[in-house]
Amino acid sequence: MKKSLIANPAARLNILVVILFGIFFSTQAPGQTRINDTTMADEAQGENWLAFGRTYSEQRFSPLTQINQDNVGGLNLDWYIDLPDSRSLVSTPLVVDGTMYFISSMNIVRAVDATSGDELWRYDPQVAQHAARRMRAGWDNSRGIGLWEDKVFVATWDGRLIGINRFSGEEVWTTQTIDPELAMYITGAPKVFKGKVLIGNGGTENGPNRGYVTAYQADTGEEAWKFWIVPGNPADGFEDAAMEMAAETWTGEWWRHGGGGNAWHGFTYDAELDQIYIGTGNGSPWNHKIRSPDGGDNLFLCSVVALDPDTGEYLWHYQTVPGETWDYNSNMDIVLADLTIDGEQVKALMHAPKNGFFYVINRENGELISAEKFTEVTWASNIDMATGKPVELPGQRYLDAPALVAPTPIGGHSWHAMSYNPNTGLVYIPTIHWAASWDDEGYDLTGFQSEQWKVHFGVDMAITGNSTRPDGVQGTLQAWDPVRREQVWEIPSDGVWDAGTLTTASNLLFQGKANGQIRAYNALTGDQLWEEALGLGISAPPITYSVDGRQYVGILVGWGGSLAALGGQPMADYGWAYGDHARRLYAFSLDGSMAIPPSAPPRIPTPLASSDFIVDTDLAVKGATNYAEACVACHGFETVSSGMAPDLRASGTILSSGAFEQVVRGGALSENGMPPFSEFSDQQLEVIRHYIRQQVELALATPQ
Ligand code: CA
Secondary structure (H helix, E strand, O other): OOOOHHHOHHHHHHHHHHHHHHHHHOOOOOOOOOOOHHHHOOOOOOOOEOEOOEOOOOOOEEOOOOOOOOOHHHOEEEEEEEOOOOOOEOOEOEEEOOEEEEEOHHHOEEEEEOOOOOEEEEEOOOHHHHHHHHHHOOOOOOOEOEEEOOEEEEEOOOOEEEEEEOOOOOEEEEEEOOOOOOOOEOOOOOEEEOOEEEEOOEOOOOOOOEOEEEEEEOOOOOEEEEEEOOOOOHHHOOOOHHHHHHHOOOOOOHHHHOEEOOOOOOEEEEOOOOEEEEEOOOEEOOOHHHHOOOOOOOOOOOEEEEEOOOOOOEEEEEEOOOOOOOOOOOOOOEEEEEEEEOOEEEEEEEEOOOOOEEEEEEOOOOEEEEEEEOOOOOOEEEEEOOOOEEEEOOOOOOOOOOEEEOOOOOOOOOOOOOEEEOOOOEEEEEEEOEEEEEEOOOOOOOOOOOOOOOOOOOOEEEEEEEEOOOOOOOEEEEEEEOOOOEEEEEEEOOOOOOOOEEEEOOOEEEEEOOOOEEEEEEOOOOOEEEEEEOOOOOOOOOEEEEEOOEEEEEEEEEOOOHHHHHOOHHHHOOOEOOOOOOOEEEEEEOOOOEOOOOOOOOEOOOOOOOOOOOOOHHHHHHHHHHHHHHOHHHHOHHHOOOOOOOOHHHOHHHHOHHHHHHHHOOOOOHHHOOOOOOOOOHHHHHHHHHHHHHHHHHHHHOOO
């Protein structure tokens, strides 16, 4: 039963006050910024950071110029706060009238004074109580929150979307956006536009799931519309004409596998053309031969889909990878800009998805303007401009033999935000240069059936961890010219997994790095102008804002995202051992005078030797399979933790069957984010212990 606010006389009075207040102050009195379609589309105001990508355009470009090329070298720490209850921090904070809102581990939302960090309120959605086994997917990451008028919106791991009063921190409404039986989850930021809140979900790899996005009324949480990304079983009837059209591009009994396409990131509202763009996910399972055995493009996988923001009705789409089979989803940022191409102004959208091509698309009709490789690409030679489709290279689909393919499922570019500076005309992209091997030999392609809550791809994939470049560089920050379709400059990194970018009207570019440094560059030339070491791998993008005439650069520091969980040894080598390093929110300014607070030095955990545990090789082999299905996503490839969860090779808990049972089956550490695996048998628990201890022995036998 829903409570009616209007039935409450006090609430009625409040509403009256709000209406009168709105009449008197609707011309944006200082300190009372309205958060609506007008202000979120306003590129000129720089004090606030109202939306995920600052404004609706998702450019992450700020007009603020107090911090400039000449003085950025003197940027100093103004304030910071410790976030001891956090692990992964990957989100973009939002700022309104001197208040900063941000989401941290376990989806806890805080409002703090943006000039001091003093906490105003904290909202804890009690994720551990709600999420249970859903914590097995999307481990601890949330990329952000949304704002609209007097509310802030948080989407939780377990699929709830919650509206909170942004002045009091009180919950106003909550709604469940995911069937609790399905292995789906939310890591994305809600996208707010026209009084609606849009949210998608992840889960393509966690079971036979079917992706969708849902829009809710910002005031009440009532569902406004839903758009399914892939068609269901035709026998059940299609939800709309778009699904009927999409079904023509699938073969076999695709619905048995869910189809996937989950939209977990990459939503952009276009206030000028009044369209919402959805970046869609890859197929479930990954292997196209299983999912759609007689071929087919599989709409609307790996696409940018334009929808009517009022109804969710399909308008147009552009598919980046027809018949996708390498986890090349199109969930990356969709950035809007007016570009002058061949002398004509084009309303463009820019998109650099996992597959390694940089796309410029006419957003009035979805027509491809250009597509160029921004990293090493082996799966296609080019995009045919006549058809808009990729020209694939032979052997890359692992049809009859294994294949080595670039980019990898981590992407040539992942969700780490790219930014666009209209002054320089350049896009700034964190780029990865890796290849992966693919092999489905031995798979029962016709009998394959994925299950909820088990990670399955329908193919073996291994990232080589070697660079695809002659110079061996694995990660770069690059400036890309979307009009001339070429790279302008690049800066090699000392690894991969650097975070998203921010650019300003002073032609500055800011980025946090996996090695713990935050840097500022000249956005035109790539020359480095400033650097601070913040004591922990950075995975969140910086923001900038201004209060009382002082410009700040803010950033969350907390190692996170998929590679920080499952990346194995290359990520472990950064030394961000689980639990060692302070998680913090930092704000810098030219008037700042604080020293960077100390942090623990990098450390690589040492596997725990024990002569008491005798490894049984047969059990360890069985354990490897169980580990890959249940544990790898958080505890890391081949049991090497990359830092977001404990390194099990260093854990004494593994040595005790009783302690192991309490944690894994009993959920003793669920408040820390360790989900209970209550369905595990004694045998499963035992074989996993043998596999982990086998990996310890292998590590101890290998000379360092
Ligand atoms: Ca995926």
